[in-house]
Amino acid sequence: MLKRFANGSSRAVSEILTGDETWIYHYDPETKRMSKEWVEENTPPPTKVRRARSVGKQMWAIFSDLVVCLHKVITAIESQREKTGIRGILLHHDNASSHTAIRTRELLENSGLKTLPHPPYSPDLAPCDFWLFPRLKDQLRGRRFSTNDELRGVLFQAIGDISKEEWKKCFDNWFTRIKKCIDCQGESVLKK
Helix, strand or coil: CCCCCHHHCCHHHHHEEEEEEEEEECECCCCCCCCCCCCCCCCCCCCCCCCCCCCCEEEEEEECCECCCHHHHHHHHHHHCCCCCCCCCEEECCCCHHHHCHHHHHHHHHHCCEECCCCCCCHHHCHHHHHHHHHHHHHHCCCECCCHHHHHHHHHHHHHCCCHHHHHHHHHHHHHHHHHHHHCCCCCHHHC
């Protein structure tokens, strides 16, 4: 893969579709780090109420900048690439059970979409896990959403606000992590 995509510098990198899913809560409280504040000497610290995540949550499947399920991703790519369809597109996702399920494998096989291999137990190699989801959740943390539609609108806006340069940095980082994984003979990059 590193050779094929010239360590990430090849224009063919745009043919990689990477994705994963995550839970997004209607309310996820700020972390301690996010709610820190300075107080003057001899001033009592502010009272903080411990808040729990809301019961309302929604599973989101995000593929690069597409927020839809896999069959819809395939349809969207085919409509955007009228002449070539999904030919040449490589799907990267981790080894979660939903990605290796028989129905998923059959869908991929029937569509002709090829997949890139992913080492087991390597969330540090999935761009959604090491970059996109933490970024989105940090932006949403501490905000309340009363409906799924309201959450969806803010999520789409947050993804739309990510610049091409930031996506490029993410993919550069991804290729660096892949090289480290190879150098570490498959061990988790986070361990090194």
